[in-house]
Amino acid sequence: MMKPSLQKEVIPLYSRIASTLRNRITSGQYEPGGKLLSEEGFVQHFGVSRITVRKALSQLEMEGLIVRNRGRGTFVSQTIPAKKQSIYTSVRDIVLSIERSEIKPLGIQKVKVGQTRVAHDIRAFFGLSNADEIAQIRRVLLRKGTPLHFFENFMPLGIAKHITLKDIAEKKAIIKILQEKMDLKIGRGEMYLEAIPADPDIAKILRCQVFDSFVRAQVFFWLPSDEPFEIVNYFIRADNFKYKIDIDTNDFENSTLDI
Numbered sequence: 001m002m003k004p005s006l007q008k009e010v011i012p013l014y015s016r017i018a019s020t021l022r023n024r025i026t027s028g029q030y031e032p033g034g035k036l037l038s039e040e041g042f043v044q045h046f047g048v049s050r051i052t053v054r055k056a057l058s059q060l061e062m063e064g065l066i067v068r069n070r071g072r073g074t075f076v077s078q079t080i081p082a083k084k085q086s087i088y089t090s091v092r093d094i095v096l097s098i099e100r101s102e103i104k105p106l107g108i109q110k111v112k113v114g115q116t117r118v119a120h121d122i123r124a125f126f127g128l129s130n131a132d133e134i135a136q137i138r139r140v141l142l143r144k145g146t147p148l149h150f151f152e153n154f155m156p157l158g159i160a161k162h163i164t165l166k167d168i169a170e171k172k173a174i175i176k177i178l179q180e181k182m183d184l185k186i187g188r189g190e191m192y193l194e195a196i197p198a199d200p201d202i203a204k205i206l207r208c209q210v211f212d213s214f215v216r217a218q219v220f221f222w223l224p225s226d227e228p229f230e231i232v233n234y235f236i237r238a239d240n241f242k243y244k245i246d247i248d249t250n251d252f253e254n255s256t257l258d259i
Helices: 013-026 039-046 050-062 091-100 119-126 165-169 174-182 200-205
Strands: 066-069 073-076 086-088 102-112 133-143 146-155 188-197 213-222 228-237 241-243
Touching (some): 039 050, 050 066, 165 174
Parallel strands (some): 086 241
Antiparallel strands (some): 066 073, 133 146, 146 228
């Protein structure tokens, strides 16, 4: 098992601005055909240099999101690809999306807790130190060859040894693989959703821009004995994700909550 290399990369300022403008365009805040601020207007708006604004706009122009016309200004392109969002209502929906899509295994490796991007969560959940080792399983979900989701699973080494790259490529959820191989039973789980910016590692894997918005669904699983079993991180492109919760209006009858 190879240890992952730790690379420090600086997020270019122009890339951050391009990501902000891209989100405004794809979300409909800037309408197709609409005129954008001038370069000087964006300089004042973001508080950056003109060259930074030009590099950001050039990036969006290459992506076909804007059109720049000398003498007239910068406009949003008339045709913007519509967002194709997957709507989830539970962890089960996410598991089913895995089974319907192509899975590309990135590796099963042994890493020190301190080398992971969620070291604090792992230490607290498993009761480990930064120097302790844990198994990390990484996968990418693709749809029509386009990477949409990135998965990281962390679990004790003694359990991860039952999983192979071939198992993962067969579109099976990790829990299903272990249920077949060692009659594993899960006691309970908790899921948390959090919006995060893409770091260079995630951006490279999912072929997007550094600092683009992502949704991280973090899931904790326990065995029936209440022993910690697994932490799963799902990194989902924000333009492909929507989480739906049904609201029971009876919950508000005796509540002072104001929405």
